[in-house]
Amino acid sequence: MSDAWIVVGIVSAGTIALKSAGPLLLGGRELPPRVMGVLALLAPSLLAALIVTNTLGGDRAVELDARAPGLAVAGVALLLRAPLLVVVAAAAAVTAGVRALGWLA
């Protein structure tokens, strides 16, 4: 078997196991209120981490590049209560523009 198939096999099996562990371990049970309190905060903390790593994360370095102005514009669009599609498109357009101009490369 080639290296590629070994990587595909192990990563796929591992990912399916990671996604299945919660539903298997918890069954359909309701969780105690304290645990729900913890899980309620999982979304904000993970989303903030995803924002930071997707905007400033580089190869083991914090990188300020064209993604940051894109995110800033998305923030402004959100404050102006723009629809989701507009928020996402504005971020992509600004990042593409800044990159094309060669700023913050």
Added chain:
Amino acid sequence: MAVAAERASGTMAEGARAAAPLAVAVGVFGIAFGVLARDAFGATASLVFSAATFAGSAQFAAVSLVGTGGMAGAIVAALLLNSRYLPIGLSVAPSLPRPLWRRLLAAQLCVDESWAIAHRGGGRYDARVLIGAGIVLYLAWLVGTALGLLGGEVIGDPEDLGMDAAFPALFLALLAGQVHDRRGAVAAVLGGLVALALVPFVPAGVPIIAASVVCLIGLRPVRA
């Protein structure tokens, strides 16, 4: 995005609509993945990878590392990136449908975007919204990968289109809709700071897992 009442249950169509703008970005990244993966993995293994793993960042990491970092490095990096699905899976588990086979199938459709779209606040998730959004994103990822494998060089680099900024913008929009109280805001700020502090020192994926530990502040009883 439709604002559903906290207790009202959404539909798969609602999830699909909410995911549609992202499906475009996911599809373009799928094309990029197909283009990059064809050389490293070959067409069949690349398509199977997208169908079975369905996690863009981990797949990109695996393909980029299998050439330089070797097989073990590629596997470890990809699984670390996906280790966030352990806490994510735990968070959605109480909301998933029965019986077990449906729960496990729905869990596979849980990716960052569908999970965030399906959150109804207070740690509760709408399974139908999750499944609708997940199916749209899954199809976009698979079709994108296939197009890339068939020769997607015409599309150009997704980074030239700013597509990499589409993801944090989406996560910011979702975060804005999910911070309902001071605790949520504190968890978001701390989570972001933990991830930022760790980025230079640990492999990609680990900062996200470490940030999830912040949710333990929810153990403190709420003061009235």
